[in-house]
Amino acid sequence: MKEYISLSHGSGGALTRKLVHEIFAAAFDNAYLRKLDDASVVTLAGGRYAMTTDSFVVDPIVFPGGDIGKLAVCGTVNDLASCGAEPKYLSASFVIEEGFALGSLRTIVSSMAREAREQKTAIVTGDTKVVPRGKADKLFINTTGIGFVHKLLDTKKIRPGDKILINGPVAQHGLSILASRQGFEGRTSIKSDCKSLWGIVKLLLQEHVDVHFMRDPTRGGVSAAANEIAQSCGFSLALLEKRIPATASCRSLCEILGLEPLDIANEGKMLFFVGESDAPKALRLLRSVPSCRQAALIGEVLSEKKSKVYLETSAGGSRVLGMPVTDAIPRIC
Amino acid sequence: MKYVDDFRGARACLALARRINAAAGNSDFRIMEVCGTHTAAIRRFGIPSMLSGRIRLISGPGCPVCVTSDVYLRNAFRMAAEKNVTIATYPDMLRVPAGGDSLQGLKARGADIRSVNSALEVLEMAKDLKDRRIVFLAVGFETTAPATGILALRARKERLRNLLIYGAHKTIPPALLGLGRDKDLCLDGFLLPGHVSVVIGMQGYRQVMRALRLPAVITGFEPLDILSAIHTIIVAARLHKAVLENGYCRVVREAGNERAKALLREVFISKDSLWRGLGVIPKSGLFLRQPYAFLDARRAFGLKEEGTREARGGCLCAGVLTGKIEPPACRYFGKQCTPRKPLGPCMVSREGTCRAFFEVS
Numbered sequence: 001m002k003e004y005i006s007l008s009h010g011s012g013g014a015l016t017r018k019l020v021h022e023i024f025a026a027a028f029d030n031a032y033l034r035k036l037d038d039a040s041v042v043t044l045a046g047g048r049y050a051m052t053t054d055s056f057v058v059d060p061i062v063f064p065g066g067d068i069g070k071l072a073v074c075g076t077v078n079d080l081a082s083c084g085a086e087p088k089y090l091s092a093s094f095v096i097e098e099g100f101a102l103g104s105l106r107t108i109v110s111s112m113a114r115e116a117r118e119q120k121t122a123i124v125t126g127d128t129k130v131v132p133r134g135k136a137d138k139l140f141i142n143t144t145g146i147g148f149v150h151k152l153l154d155t156k157k158i159r160p161g162d163k164i165l166i167n168g169p170v171a172q173h174g175l176s177i178l179a180s181r182q183g184f185e186g187r188t189s190i191k192s193d194c195k196s197l198w199g200i201v202k203l204l205l206q207e208h209v210d211v212h213f214m215r216d217p218t219r220g221g222v223s224a225a226a227n228e229i230a231q232s233c234g235f236s237l238a239l240l241e242k243r244i245p246a247t248a249s250c251r252s253l254c255e256i257l258g259l260e261p262l263d264i265a266n267e268g269k270m271l272f273f274v275g276e277s278d279a280p281k282a283l284r285l286l287r288s289v290p291s292c293r294q295a296a297l298i299g300e301v302l303s304e305k306k307s308k309v310y311l312e313t314s315a316g317g318s319r320v321l322g323m324p325v326t327d328a329i330p331r332i333c
Numbered sequence: 334m335k336y337v338d339d340f341r342g343a344r345a346c347l348a349l350a351r352r353i354n355a356a357a358g359n360s361d362f363r364i365m366e367v368c369g370t371h372t373a374a375i376r377r378f379g380i381p382s383m384l385s386g387r388i389r390l391i392s393g394p395g396c397p398v399c400v401t402s403d404v405y406l407r408n409a410f411r412m413a414a415e416k417n418v419t420i421a422t423y424p425d426m427l428r429v430p431a432g433g434d435s436l437q438g439l440k441a442r443g444a445d446i447r448s449v450n451s452a453l454e455v456l457e458m459a460k461d462l463k464d465r466r467i468v469f470l471a472v473g474f475e476t477t478a479p480a481t482g483i484l485a486l487r488a489r490k491e492r493l494r495n496l497l498i499y500g501a502h503k504t505i506p507p508a509l510l511g512l513g514r515d516k517d518l519c520l521d522g523f524l525l526p527g528h529v530s531v532v533i534g535m536q537g538y539r540q541v542m543r544a545l546r547l548p549a550v551i552t553g554f555e556p557l558d559i560l561s562a563i564h565t566i567i568v569a570a571r572l573h574k575a576v577l578e579n580g581y582c583r584v585v586r587e588a589g590n591e592r593a594k595a596l597l598r599e600v601f602i603s604k605d606s607l608w609r610g611l612g613v614i615p616k617s618g619l620f621l622r623q624p625y626a627f628l629d630a631r632r633a634f635g636l637k638e639e640g641t642r643e644a645r646g647g648c649l650c651a652g653v654l655t656g657k658i659e660p661p662a663c664r665y666f667g668k669q670c671t672p673r674k675p676l677g678p679c680m681v682s683r684e685g686t687c688r689a690f691f692e693v694s
Contacts, residue, residue, distance in 0.1 A: 004441040008673070015673050182450070242343070255337065258370070258683070260377070315556035316343030316350075317379020322692040 011219060011324075038079040038216070041149055048152070050085035052076055053144040061108065061138055063180045065172070065192030066267075068141055069108035073115040074196045074267060075218070076145040081198040082214045082270065084205060085147030087119055093127040095140040108139065119196050121145070150205050155232040157212040160303035163279035164237065165272040167200055167292040168193065169245040170222055174264035175253055189249045195268030200289055209282045210275035217269055220324050222262045225271055226309045227323040236308040239299035239321065262311075263324040273301065340555030341378075349560040350383035356567050362388045363519060364566055365512065365656055367505060368526030369396030369684025370554055376689045378556040388563070391518070391656035394508060395526060396684040397473040398425045399654060400608040401501050406431035408636045409499065412468050413444040415634075419462060421455045422470035423477075424448040425682040430675055452480035456487055459496040468630050471500045475532040478502040478619055479593040482600040485625045499630035500621060503606055505529050506541045507617035513545035518656055522548040522566035524559065527581045532597075534589025535579050546575040553581040600625050607639045609678065610654030650677035653686050660687040667691060 008015045025033055032040040039052030054075045061068040077087045092112065096105070116123050172193040179190050197216065204211055213233075217225035222244070230237050246254075246261050254261045268291075274282045279297060286295035302310075311321040366372055372392045375381065381390060394400050406429060413420045413436060420436065427437040427448060440446040445465070449455055452469065459467045471481040481498060488496045505526060513520060525538060530551045542549050548569035550562035562580045569576045579585050597619065606618020621629045630636065648670055649663040660666045660679070670676035672688050679687035 004438065006437055006441045008437075018673070252337075258373075311379075313377070313379040313556075314343060315341050315378040315380070315383075316347040317382045317556070319376060319379040319382065320692075 016219075037083065039083045039085065039145075039147075041083060041085070041152065048149040050080050050083040050147045050149050051145070052079040052083075053142065054079060055140060055142040057137070057140050058177065059137060060177075060180055061104070063192055064176045064190065066194035067108055067111055068139060069110075069112035070115045071194050071267060072141040072143045073112050073119065073121075074194050076143040077119050077121065077196045077198055078216045078218075078267070078270070080145050080147035081196075081201040082216050083147070083149060084151040084153045084201065084211075084214070085149045086202065087121045087145055087147045087198055089146045090116060090121050090123045091125045091127075091144040092123050093142040094129070095136050095142075096128065096130045097136045097138050098130060098133040100138055105139070115196065119198060150202075151211070153211065153213050155213055155229055158229070158233040158235060158273050158301055159212065159275070160235055160301050161276045162212055162273045162301040163276055163282075163297055164226075164239065164299040164301070165274060165279065165282055165286065165295060166222070166244070166298050167197070167270050167272075167286050167289075167295045168268070169247045169250065169294055170217070170266055170269060171246055171250045171254065171261040171264035173267040174221070175250050177265075179253065184253070190247075190253060193266055193268035195291065197268065197270050200286060200292060201270065203285055203289065204272070204282060207281070207285055209285065210278040211272055211282070212275060213273040215271050217266050217271055219265050221264045221266065222271065223260070223309070223321050223324050224263070226321065229271075229273070230307045230309050233301075234305050234307055236302045236304040236306045236310060237299055238302055238310045238312065240312050241314045242312075243296050243298045245294040245296050260324070262321065276300075337555065340553070340557045342557075346378075346556050346560060347383060349557065349564060353388070353560065353564045353567060354385040356564065356571065357385055357387050358571075360387065360571070362521045362567055362570060363391055364388065364522045364524060364563060365391045365393045365518070365520050366524040366552075367393040367395045367509065367512075368524070368529065369399070369682065370528065371395070371524055371526065371552065371559065372686055372689050373684050374554045374556070375559060376692070378559075380556060380559060383560075384563070388567070390563075391520070392653075392686040392689070393512060393656055394608060394611055394654040395474075395505075396679070396682050396686070397477070397503070398423075398429050398682050399650070399678045399685050400503060400610065401426075401429065401472055401678065402607045402609050402639050403431045404607075404637060404639045405499075405501050408634075408639075409436065409468075409470055410434060410439060411636070412499070412630065412634055413439045413446055417465050419445040419447060419458070419465045419467050420470060421447050421449050421458055421467055423450070423472065426470055426472060428675065428681045429678045430681075452477070452484040453487075455496065456484055456493070459488070459493050463495060466495050466497060468497045468499055471498050471502060474503055474505055474526070474529050475537075475597070476528045478601065479532060479590075479596050482593075482596040485600045485621065485628055486596070488628055489625060496628065497630040497633050498621060498628045499636075500601075500619065501606075502601070502619035503608065504603070504617050504619065506533070506537055507614050508608065508611065509538070510541050510544065511611060511614060512655065513541075513547055515655065520547060521570040522550070524562050524566075525549050525551040527551065527553050527558075527585065530579075530581065530585045530589070532590050532593045534585065535577065535587045537589060538577060542575065542577045548574065548576045550576075550578045550580045551585050553583070608654075610651035648677040650679045650687070653677075653679050660690040663687075
């Protein structure tokens with residue numbers, strides 16, 4: 001039977017992985033791409049640089065806690081930051097649907113500009129395309145970023161005993177989008193965590209914290225990120241559900257819809273894999289940042305070489321935390 | 334959330350699990366959870382890891398999309414392929430495979446298929462899309478059936494002409510009877526579904542349980558709910574006592590929800606119905622009765638009867654649905670059949686037994 005692209009191919013889960021592996025990585029194959037990291041580190045005269053690109057098609061384009069413009073800058077900055085790279089230059093391309101309000105575009109572009117200014121990054125080039133009404137949904141943005149690598153990180157540096165830290169509560173971005181899209185009333189307290197993370201990464205690197213690896217758990221949430229890392233480094237990971245921060249409103253929305261908070265996208269979170277002895281220091285540093293007061297040590301790397309992710313549940317049991325398979329969908333019964 | 338946390342404390346859960354293991358002693362126990370949400374909760378909280386190996390929790394046929402028959406799906410595909418038809422259904426139905434295809438596949442190829450979270454969204458859809466015929470694939474147990482009932486009531490009152498309902502609602506008590514009597518299964522007790530019980534109440538099970546003489550407890554979805562129900566069942570089973578208890582009295586009443594029950598009586602009539610894996614169960618299906626039959630898609634499209642026989646797909650979902658085998662015993666499990674490419678329906682929904690196994694094993 002003929003195969004078609006379905007929305008699950010874009011959900012960041014197992015199907016996305018398959019698509020990237022079988023179609024893109026196979027065709028473009030080279031040493032950089034083979035790592036399938038969020039960004040690739042290339043060597044140019046004068047040092048090592050990281051390069052990444054990301055397209056943004058979020059619907060609605062304005063959501064509690066941010067908009068597509070802010071997200072387009074943060075997303076790319078965070079992919080660079082997860083490689084230990086300081087974001088330097090960005091590009092921005094716009095695909096705009098005919099009939100899109102100029103005022104809305106202005107607002108979104110100015111929020112991009114504000115975020116870029118705060119991150120001391122310059123948007124140095126760009127492109128604009130307008131397509132007929134109905135051929136795109138309002139506005140799509142692509143950003144590409146180049147950053148200077150301060151510390152080379154690799155999943156190969158992860159060792160048994162390493163501690164896993166996160167800088168705050170999970171699931172806020174995905175739930176805020178879901179809530180505003182579905183129009184759940186009275187759920188306005190859920191704001192996206194959309195935020196640039198270079199600031200806290202820089203702090204840890206400046207203080208010489210023994211960071212071995214970082215990954216921002218975006219689509220597919222902590223579950224997907226943890227599983228990818230476990231597969232890449234070969235060791236199994238153990239996470240403690242009780243320690244993983246989530247706000248009360250996110251938890252209760254997840255309960256109502258039957259969703260797993262660990263499967264839901266974040267846009268301002270980073271998983272840090274830190275050497276055992278440096279973990280308390282890393283936690284102290286993270287918690288000194290106002291937006292990361294709820295940073296927590298959520299697990300560790302085991303010596304078992306099975307590439308699994310175990311979750312010790314809040315009820316005291318334990319289970320394997322799998323890779324999310326499809327988009328989060330509310331239960332039907 | 335404080336309220337929920339009280340039902341999840343690790344210390345209380347582990348203490349209760351120890352009491353269960355002590356009560357079980359050296360005997361083996363086989364307890365079936367009939368509800369898919371229980372299956373998912375048991376796996377999610379890691380309950381099997383707390384209990385002794387002597388206590389087997391067996392997953393029953395409690396996931397609505399899992400028990401929906403092959404012919405039903407093929408009929409749905411047929412309607413989806415017709416011009417001017419919009420299919421509305423619950424999100425899980427989109428991925429259920431039948432004959433190598435699925436609604437999701439049809440959607441990717443251009444059919445108008447929309448997912449809804451509530452039956453009443455379909456009403457709005459029918460009003461918005463006046464020039465299209467809207468077919469609602471109504472699946473689920475006593476939990477979702479009243480919503481379909483409201484939809485039928487409103488559609489009749491507002492004289493909607495472009496709305497059709499293709500119903501596959503099923504009721505739990507008749508299925509319990511077959512499972513409880515199954516000699517191969519040899520069950521020691523039932524965890525009764527919490528949501529279904531909100532509608533049918535304790536009353537809904539009395540007749541069946543009197544016939545079966547097995548311990549059964551209506552159970553909530555928090556780990557302490559589930560563990561305390563298991564404890565009650567094991568203590569009763571050791572004494573060979575048949576008990577029917579309500580362990581979810583914070584929402585379940587003796588008589589259930591009278592209004593919902595009246596609605597079901599008003600809109601539906603009970604007839605024999607085909608369950609995937611279980612075959613035909615007498616009086617277990619809810620079908621539209623007069624004067625709502627004008628909404629029935631079966632009539633409007635002249636659909637094939639679902640009949641009594643199922644297509645054999647090769648996967649062992651029949652055994653899984655009746656709790657006779659665990660998913661890894663199926664040769665396709667985790668190989669050709671994965672959540673991203675399900676061969677059988679049990680791999681589709683989070684509440685499906687195979688999917689629940691796949692995600693945590």
